[in-house]
Amino acid sequence: MTDYVGVSGRKIRSRKQGFFRRLGRQWQLALMSVPILLYVLLFNYAPMWGWVTAFQDYKPKKGMLGSAWIGLDNFKWLFGRADFINSIRNTLAMSVINLVFGTVSAIVLAVLLNEVRQRAFKRTVQTVTYLPHFLSMVIVVGMAQNIFASNGAINQLLLSVGAVKEPVFFLGEGRYFWWLVGVINVWKEVGWNTIIYISAMTAIDPALYEAAAIDGAGRFQKILHVTLPGIKSTFIILLIMNIGHLMEAGFEIQYLLGADVVMDWAQTIDIFVLKYGISKQQYGVATAAGMFKSIVAIILLVAANFVAKRMDENTLL
């Protein structure tokens, strides 16, 4: 397919020059970036010594120097528990569903909005769809629990059109849980997620649409060959970042929506850590779980970045 977004050529600089000579010549870039680097090292990396508690029976009073070292016991305890393994499964399943639902819905809405010509209408839709982002999860989940109850709106609809004979027990059967979470997240966040794509579309050169029209492209061809390629780099970068976040499916929505009867589908890693970590004074276990999550995240991130590079796409790193 034809890509109307041109990739500008870049000069390849000689690699023979010495590192410090080049850095010296780039002092302005260094001045603009090194202070922030130091800031991040202080606020994000200095506390990383806290990771040693993953190998300790950490007690806040004794501190990291005084607590007993217990090797890999925290990790062994975690991976010896079937419900931790189960929570990894649930986390991955729900974050993949969220990623797919969330990305597709955001891009579809962004494209549809981009096709709207009446400015007032477009702005109204944008504003209205992003409002639910500001509602607390308690409110949204509460409404969802009413809508999906046995006598709720969805079941009444299904019964009235004859799609089912008995009300579906959406909230009490585990197999529906992951999908409900996906749907509720889209409901709440679709407008918000769209913002980033809408701002990316502002960079598309209108001349490309004109050129496409002259080539005889219809509306859908223009979407396919101008609009979507225009947001491709944003899409790829967000995708790579989100793949790194696959170990994070959150806890609030699952905690609120998940009745005890569907616990085996609802418990995410974060809920597991909340339950068995700090509230049971197992600080080391909480750190160990966090460390495990980080390591998996970095592996996923590097892999996604690698694939993107092989496919000659924009990369994160």
Added chain:
Amino acid sequence: MTGANYNSKRVGRRQDVVFPTVNAILLILLMFITLYPVLNTLAYSFNDGTDALRGNIGLIPRVWSIKSYESILQDKAVYQAAWISASKTVIITLLNLFWTSMLAYTLSRREYVLRRFITTVMVLTMYVNAGLIPNYLLISKTLGLSKSYWVYIVPTMFSCFNMIVLRTYISSLPEALVESARIDGAGDIRIFWQIIFPLCKPVLATVALFVAVGSWNSWFDTHLYCGGQKELHSLQYLLKMKLATTQASANAAKTSADALKSTTQTTPVTIRCAITVISTVPILVVYPFLQRYFVTGMVLGSVKG
């Protein structure tokens, strides 16, 4: 200036009517679905607290009452907290826009020798987390920021996610802009400040929105560092506390006489909704203001102009 402002002479007439109609219907439907929870929240917030316990309120309050709002807005502390929240939101947003876009520019420069190193260091911050206790000890003990206004500002001046969003955008700008400026003898600082920064308006608007909403909605920093300093309480913290208090007093072991007596009290159901409205309205004002930067083609238009 509108969305897809291109010539459509060659497009068939039928398609030209059908698609916008279908599109408009879809979007209106979507608006209804997303507006429903918002209106429902509004309806609850204006309903009598005790009556609202019964649920089943749709888009209009069943028994009108402004008691939930009254009980919150009567507290003078709300206004002090709103001032704290607004001021920190403005400061954090400005600082973030500045720091983040500056770094994004340097990391979009392919020739920059530290590019890969700094990018990697930055990106990893999104995936590694030291945990609550070491962070708390750093900010509270090592840096001594707790119990002061600075604890809202200093630890939140930079966000990697927003930097990446900006970098992606800057990378999509034509390289010729930078090249020609360099030929004119401009250094990177000038190129960034005079050429790139102004061109980033749409994405800066996006980042400003992300940062402002995040800062406005945060309560955890108050909870960790300033809970005992009532003059430093943020609005979200205060409102969260009010909700928690209402819930706790609803759950608390009521003495027998209280339980025997009917009360027309505020209840968690309506307080929760009133709090949502009170805390959301100020930040919603920001969006339409930023929306005017989301206009297709404005960047390149200005380049050519």
Added chain:
Amino acid sequence: MKKLLSVLLMLALLGTLVVPFAVAEELEPITLTVFRGDPGDQPSDDNKIYKLIEEKFGVTFEFEFLAGDLDEKLGLMIAGEDYPDLFDGGNSADLIISNGALINLLDYINPEDTPRLWAHIEPQKARLIEKDEDGNDVLYIIPNYGLTDGDQIVNEVNGPAFFIQKQVLAWAGYPEIHTLNEYFDLIEKFLDENPTNADGTPYTGFDILCEDWRHFCLINPVQHLMGRPNDGEVLIDVSTDDYHTETFIDKPYAKAYYKKLNEEFHKGLISKDTFVMNYDQYIAQLSSGTVLGMFDQTWDFGNATAALKDAKMDENTYVALGLVYDPEYVDGREIEEHYVNGSLPNVRRGFGISVNCKCPERIVAMWEEMLSEEWQLIFNWGIEGEDYYVEDGRLLMTEEQYNQRNDNTWKLANRALAFWESSPKKQGWIMDGEYAGNAWDPANQPEIVLGLMNDYDKEFLGHYGYSKFADFVNPPIELAPYGEAWQIDYTPVDVEHQDFLDIQDKDLPELIMCDPEEFDAKWDAFVEEITPSATAFGDYMQKAVLAEVAKVLG
């Protein structure tokens, strides 16, 4: 923009400079930092009671309440040793005590220097005073509630019970209901004749709330059916010398209850939605008056009761019944009912003084003075003439005076609850002086209690010949030496206990909903699954109960 920014930064700077700090000298005005392990609102600046405290004691307070997770917050305070002067660790006080955050109050409290405080704790000192690692007597926290004077006040069942709508009893001609079968038979009969209410909304026979920590509605009833008050998740035989303690949920006598629920589920009394509903939905259902019965604790649905009364639906409010198993479920034994327990001090709940506090003796001296009748009346009743009046030696309130005590804004300006709720206080009856015979708490004052009861309730009780709703159950049983077992700290078996709860939360709803023919097999599978964690928890509790008994009986 630049100007605005600098103005904002200036203001921010100013804000940090005015943070007050504590000066620890006698007679000097001091500010005490206070942490409360529960949510609360900051008192008004012009609160009249705090003004009195400042005038009399030179003390002002800087309160911090809990907004997020308690254990998380306490963990950070311990890690940073950031302790307030007055420290209420809420439900996790064990955590701050075991980390050495609190001082031993016995260094300051003794019969000579602090006679009132000593007299206050003395009757319960066996329960309150512990031994530290070196075998010394220690007292970290003076209970905020439960140290009462005079006869126990029981106007109604405030804790767990089986509840039934008043209209169901009225419909059946005000029968006495004492057993599980009688209870469900009555609901079944009522439902047969009245499937819906006047509006045509179907009635629900029996609700079981399972949300989060409120799962006690699902997992706790069996101990009460066996004739014991609330000991949490264990059943203790107080008639045996070894206080035989066992988890009850995995025992054959528990099976009878869940099998009964399974039957009722298939008869349509229980809806499967009950297992997935959240608390708001539960309260909404109760408030609509369509739920005929449930097992719960009175305080847990106080809002629903208020909503029903507000809507003049008194016949839909509830009576607490003390049900026991019918003899057929327990080998023909007659079980004696005990839902209400003897009065119990709130051990390890309330203020302690932290090791960071520079003036513990001043706080103790203040508490000592505050236990006087003068101050107790100020905290409980308010200011005479403004908040209450006295007639013939009786403390009384007008309806308006009583109602304003429920108004949040009023409370923040006129009561010192943030401080007082966690402080040592007098409860029960005033024993001597000119007001002897009055209740310390207005909510317990007989004139006020009677005045608040409406005509429907008076008539309803009249049919039974009762004067109060507590008459539906037996009077309080004598408090066992170990107190109530749910108060016992089970930190060492925390993980096993969590597993023990999780299995119940998951499996019990399934057992109630399953095909009756599969019930026995599923029950056996449940028992097998839960036995390891139940044994670990039960064994620990047995030891803990015995240790507590040894401590109290000496």
